[in-house]
Amino acid sequence: xxxxxxxxxxxxxxxxxxxxxxxxxxxxxxxxxxxxxxxxxxxxxxxxxxxxxxxxxxxxxxxxxxxxxxxxxxxxxxxxxxxxxxxxxxxxxxxxxxxxxxxxxxxxxxxxxxxxxxxxxxxxxxxxxxxxxxxxxxxxxxxxxxxxxxxxxxxxxxxxxxxxxxxxxxxxxxxxxxxxxxxxxxxxxxxxxxxxxxxxxxxxxxxxxxxxxxxxxxxxxxxxxxxxxxxxxxxxxxxxxxxxxx
Amino acid sequence: xxxxxxxxxxxxxxxxxxxxxxxxxxxxxxxxxxxxxxxxxxxxxxxxxxxxxxxxxxxxxxxxxxxxxxxxxxxxxxxxxxxxxxxxxxxxxxxxxxxxxxxxxxxxxxxxxxxxxxxxxxxxxxxxxxxxxxxxxxxxxxxxxxxxxxxxxxxxxxxxxxxxxxxxxxxxxxxxx
Numbered sequence: 001x002x003x004x005x006x007x008x009x010x011x012x013x014x015x016x017x018x019x020x021x022x023x024x025x026x027x028x029x030x031x032x033x034x035x036x037x038x039x040x041x042x043x044x045x046x047x048x049x050x051x052x053x054x055x056x057x058x059x060x061x062x063x064x065x066x067x068x069x070x071x072x073x074x075x076x077x078x079x080x081x082x083x084x085x086x087x088x089x090x091x092x093x094x095x096x097x098x099x100x101x102x103x104x105x106x107x108x109x110x111x112x113x114x115x116x117x118x119x120x121x122x123x124x125x126x127x128x129x130x131x132x133x134x135x136x137x138x139x140x141x142x143x144x145x146x147x148x149x150x151x152x153x154x155x156x157x158x159x160x161x162x163x164x165x166x167x168x169x170x171x172x173x174x175x176x177x178x179x180x181x182x183x184x185x186x187x188x189x190x191x192x193x194x195x196x197x198x199x200x201x202x203x204x205x206x207x208x209x210x211x212x213x214x215x216x217x218x219x220x221x222x223x224x225x226x227x228x229x230x231x232x233x234x235x236x237x238x239x240x241x242x243x244x245x246x
Numbered sequence: 247x248x249x250x251x252x253x254x255x256x257x258x259x260x261x262x263x264x265x266x267x268x269x270x271x272x273x274x275x276x277x278x279x280x281x282x283x284x285x286x287x288x289x290x291x292x293x294x295x296x297x298x299x300x301x302x303x304x305x306x307x308x309x310x311x312x313x314x315x316x317x318x319x320x321x322x323x324x325x326x327x328x329x330x331x332x333x334x335x336x337x338x339x340x341x342x343x344x345x346x347x348x349x350x351x352x353x354x355x356x357x358x359x360x361x362x363x364x365x366x367x368x369x370x371x372x373x374x375x376x377x378x379x380x381x382x383x384x385x386x387x388x389x390x391x392x393x394x395x396x397x398x399x400x401x402x403x404x405x406x407x408x409x410x411x412x413x414x415x416x417x418x419x420x421x422x423x
Contacts (some may be wrong), residue, residue, distance in 0.1 A: 185378065211376050225362070238374060
């Protein structure tokens, strides 16, 4: 695959935490290529390194070794300033704990990344309205995060992640703090993003969230132990799920 | 299937194609692969067992679709018994459990690999069920059925995680020994 076709690509990625005897390889020689438009789920037990991997892919942490490429550009060697600019332009983040600015309304939270990227107030507002409508929260645009449920807050966070039309959205346990109904709303949103061709990498414990993805990698002790294509492999066997056939 | 078809006749006698349409409506996308003749096979069996009566409707006696099916008293009793029954289908976990044990004992395959393959298969099914559920309109009966299918698959996937942990531990112990 041509480098420019990959939204995200890493080679020999290593991240160690701690020193000496207590040194741990959180990410251990990982290679990964995520083509544009692919949705990828990363699953694995707590402490397997999946969140660290996500942080490395998005330039939130720097690797101990190896290379990280986003949108055809190597990012692990960038200056802090250039890295911050790259994150703003190319990456959208969704976190387990939402990380919204509590003093700002839902719409203002979504406008913020666009304003930081130099868009006009009007452009930012128009984009925010559009995105809040897309996640079904147009009617709550003026609410503060504290006036919203967990599920609504996470939907605002997804809208915010999309503010600068990023090449890739990185989500870290997006349903980890949500109840069943709110999780279902998130599934719908991820399915919509997948259908719209958004490149999406989701770290999750939730099998249902993972099942929205085209591809699934499993991590153990900082390494990939499985890489599976979920999409388009068993179409048309729905009846088999309830024993109508075979 | 036989009990479900009997129960559908409890309201009133019906044509086979009418029963089939009602089944399709309840099952939604899950019923799409249903064989068109399956309902008639089921009805024939029920008739033979004396649970259903078949009468030819007036007018077009040569057309099989004109047959009208009705419950016999025995059929009615069976429906009542079925409603009160609390039997529940058991997933066959023992077979997979024994497969892992046999594979390990005879060194036929790595149980951890077998678990991974099974996990991939169940995740594909979960994805398929989920996409079908998300495509259903709100409040659809088929979506409720799909929800049950998905919850079961999730439970099975969690059991596979437990299998993987246990067999990985055993593999490590063998390597260390």
